[in-house]
Amino acid sequence: MWSHGVVGAIEPDPAVLTEVAARVAAEAADLVRTARADISAGRGVAVDTKTSDTDVVTAVDHDSERFVRRRLAELRPGDPVLGEEGGGEVGTESAEGSAAVTWVVDPIDGTxxxxxGFPVFAVSxxxxxxxxxxxxxxxxxxxxxRWTATRGAGAWLDGEPLRVSRPAGLDQALLATGFAYQVRRRxxxxxxxAGVLEHVRDIRRAGAASLDLCAVAAGWHDAYFEHGLNRWDWAAGALIAAEAGAVVSLPGEDPQLGADATLAASPAVASALRAVLVDCGAADV
Incomplete structure (x- = not known):
């Protein structure tokens, strides 16, 4: 039951936190789905831009994040929230010196x-x-x-446990990636x-980093690599991939891949893929 150990809970129990994350994300996803249906029915949506003319944000992004923030305030009062649209900071320690929980939210990943109307987007x-x-x-x-994970306890898709793939070699690996909104970086x-492509089976680009990371967890992709992700892009998805057995490198952890590079890969190809990325100049992207 959702109510057990959720409302009023303040202790950082990872299992309880996963329950809260899944509940709030599912509720926000209902809001987003309804809004998408309204758009399909011709009712439209307000659209603005952020870092470039192609980097868009909609009124639904803002509505979804406001909803998530309100629900987290109800279920986890006092916890700070870092969101793509509303900002915030990552917390470290509470005033009492115990570990503090910060919620990291992407109200629509894949705006x-x-x-x-391309159905590859998610609430993270x-x-x-x-x-x-x-x-x-x-x-x-x-x-x-619903993709979920608890650190040290595994990852699941709709309650079924996830494990990464085991491709025979890098040349048999399906790689997911994404591109920045700034033209020169793209x-x-x-x-x-283009350099990596000759070393792998093929490349996919779906447009939602959280779902690319989840696809690695499910074995639908063998690996995923991208520059320029923000914390809200990978906070949930990278955990899901790691708990399913992926080798994960987050921004700032591997300078040879680039200061803002994210890599998640099956252990069967992780080292080989990293070597190819380095050789092809990933650090200079």
Whole structure:
């Protein structure tokens, strides 16, 4: 039951935090799904831009984040929230010196897909302690799929445990990636992927980092690599991938891949893929 250990709970129990993340993400996904149906019915949506003319944010992004913040305030009063649209900071320690929980929220990951009606977008909610994800959920509004993970306890898709793939070699690996909104960086990323392409089975680009990371967890992709992700892009998805057995490197952890690079890969190809990325100039992207 959702109510057990949730309302009024303040202790950083990862299992309880996963329950909260899954509940709030699912509720926000219902809001997003309803809004998408309204758009499909011709009722439209207000759209603005952020870092470039192609980096969009909709009124639904803001509505979803406001909803998530309100629900977290009810279920986890006092916990800070870092959201893509509303900002915030990552907490480390509480005033009492115990580990504090910060919630990291992407109200719609894959906003361009959402705007176009391409059904690859999600709500991502993660709990972090000291900047490290300990619980997370990614919920797809269109399909209803719920991806969850608890640090040290595994990852699941709709309650079924997840394990990464075991490709025979890098040349048999399906790699997911993404591109920045800034034109010059997109061009550098494209050149990098052109070099990598000859070493892998193929490349996919779906447009939602959280779901790409979840796909690695499920074995639908063998690996995922991208520059330029923000914390809300990977906070839940990277935990889900890691708990399913993926080798994960987050921004700032591997300078040879680039200061803001994210890598998640099956252990069967992680080392080989990293070597190819380095050789192809990932650090310069």
């Amino acid at each position: 361009v897909n959402f705007l176009y 909610v993660a709990a972090q302690v000291g900047g490290v994800s300990v619980a997370g959920a990614v919920v797809e509004p269109v399909s209803g799929r 061009a550098r990323q494209a050149r990098l992927m």
